[in-house]
Amino acid sequence: MRAATVAELNAFDEIIDARSPSEFAEDRVPGAINLPVLDDAERARVGTLHKQVSPFEAKKVGAALVSRHIAHHLETWFADKPRTYRPLVYCWRGGSRSGAMVHVLQKIGFAAVQLDGGYKAYRRHVVAELARLPPLFAFRVICGPTGSGKSRLLQALADAGAQILDLEVLAAHRGSLLGALPTQPQPTQKGFESAVWSALSRLDPANPVYVESESRRIGTVQLPDALITAMRASPCVRLEVPAAVRVALLTEDYAHFLDDPDSLNARLDHLAELRGRETIAAWQALARERAWPELVAALLEQHYDPAYHKSLSHNYAPSPADRTFHAEDLSPAGLQRLAREMLAPD
Numbered sequence: 001m002r003a004a005t006v007a008e009l010n011a012f013d014e015i016i017d018a019r020s021p022s023e024f025a026e027d028r029v030p031g032a033i034n035l036p037v038l039d040d041a042e043r044a045r046v047g048t049l050h051k052q053v054s055p056f057e058a059k060k061v062g063a064a065l066v067s068r069h070i071a072h073h074l075e076t077w078f079a080d081k082p083r084t085y086r087p088l089v090y091c092w093r094g095g096s097r098s099g100a101m102v103h104v105l106q107k108i109g110f111a112a113v114q115l116d117g118g119y120k121a122y123r124r125h126v127v128a129e130l131a132r133l134p135p136l137f138a139f140r141v142i143c144g145p146t147g148s149g150k151s152r153l154l155q156a157l158a159d160a161g162a163q164i165l166d167l168e169v170l171a172a173h174r175g176s177l178l179g180a181l182p183t184q185p186q187p188t189q190k191g192f193e194s195a196v197w198s199a200l201s202r203l204d205p206a207n208p209v210y211v212e213s214e215s216r217r218i219g220t221v222q223l224p225d226a227l228i229t230a231m232r233a234s235p236c237v238r239l240e241v242p243a244a245v246r247v248a249l250l251t252e253d254y255a256h257f258l259d260d261p262d263s264l265n266a267r268l269d270h271l272a273e274l275r276g277r278e279t280i281a282a283w284q285a286l287a288r289e290r291a292w293p294e295l296v297a298a299l300l301e302q303h304y305d306p307a308y309h310k311s312l313s314h315n316y317a318p319s320p321a322d323r324t325f326h327a328e329d330l331s332p333a334g335l336q337r338l339a340r341e342m343l344a345p346d
Helices: 006-011 021-026 040-052 055-075 096-108 118-132 150-159 167-171 189-201 225-232 243-253 261-275 277-288 292-315 332-343
Strands: 014-017 087-090 139-143 163-165 209-212 236-240 323-326
Touching (some): 087 096, 150 209, 163 189, 167 189, 167 209, 243 292, 261 292
16 A cells, blocks of 8 residues: 555544654644654664664564554554544654554554655645745734733634634744743644644635734744745734723733732743843832732833834834724623624725
C-alpha cells in the first residue's frame, strides 16, 4: 500500500503520531494522538548506540523496544478497532518507527497507511502554507484599546455566522504582560504555527475574516510574517468604549489576580524600566490593597493606552476603508447586537 501525502490528512479515521512524548509535545499534526513506539529515554538510548557502537546493535535493541510498545498498543488502543479501521501513522521522517507500526497493523488486516516523509514533510507543508495562505484572505482587523472587548466580540461575530481567526485562543494568551492564562500553558512556536495553519485552512477566502489587532508577538509565540503583513494591510473595525466599561471588563477578565496580588506585582516589576520605579510602587500598593478598579484605571491611563495608541498608529494606521463603532454595552447581549450591526449590509 502506498504512503499518503500531507494533502490527504483528512482522509483517515485517525492520525497516529508514533514519535516520543517530548517530540509530540513540541508539535504534531492537529488532531493526532500519541502512541509512541519508543519513549524519550529509549529513543536517546537507541540513538547513543547508533553513534557509539553500531547501527546494527541499535536496531537490535530498538526492535525489541518497539515490539513491546506496539504489543501494548495492540492490547489497549487498537483492541476494539473494527476491520474497516483506517489510520494514518507518522514518525519523524516516515521511517522505521511508523513503518513498524504500519507493518503490524497491515498484517492484522487494518488498512493502515504511513505518512510519506513523516513529521518533517508535514512541517515543510505548514511553513509553505503559512507563507501562501494569509494574502488570500480579506481580513477585517478589530482595533480598540485594552478592555474594549475585542476577544469577546470575535466570539459574538462567530456566533452570528462570521469567519474569525482568534489568535489569542490559539496562542493561549491574552496578548499583554498580564495576559498569561492561569491554567493553560502556551504552545511552542511550532505548535502555534500548526494551530494557525489548521485554522486558516478551514476558512473560505471568498468571505471576510475578522481578527484582533495583535502585535507581532503574543506572549512567547510570534505570528507568521505573511499573516502579520496581511493583517497590517487590511481595513480596521475601530471600537470606541468608555473607560468605565473597560475597567469593569478587565476587572472581570483578570479576576484570577484578586487572590494573588503577589503574582501580579511580580509581573508589574517587569515594567519598572519603562514606567519608573515610583509608578510601579504605586500600582503595587493598589494591588496589595486589592483596590482593583483603581489599579485597572491607573494601568490603562498610564501604561496600556499610551502603548496601544503608539503601536496602533504605527501598525494599523487609519484608512478610508475603516469603520468605527461606539460600544457602551459589552454584555453578551450587547456584543451580539454590535456583531449584527457590524455584519449588516451597508
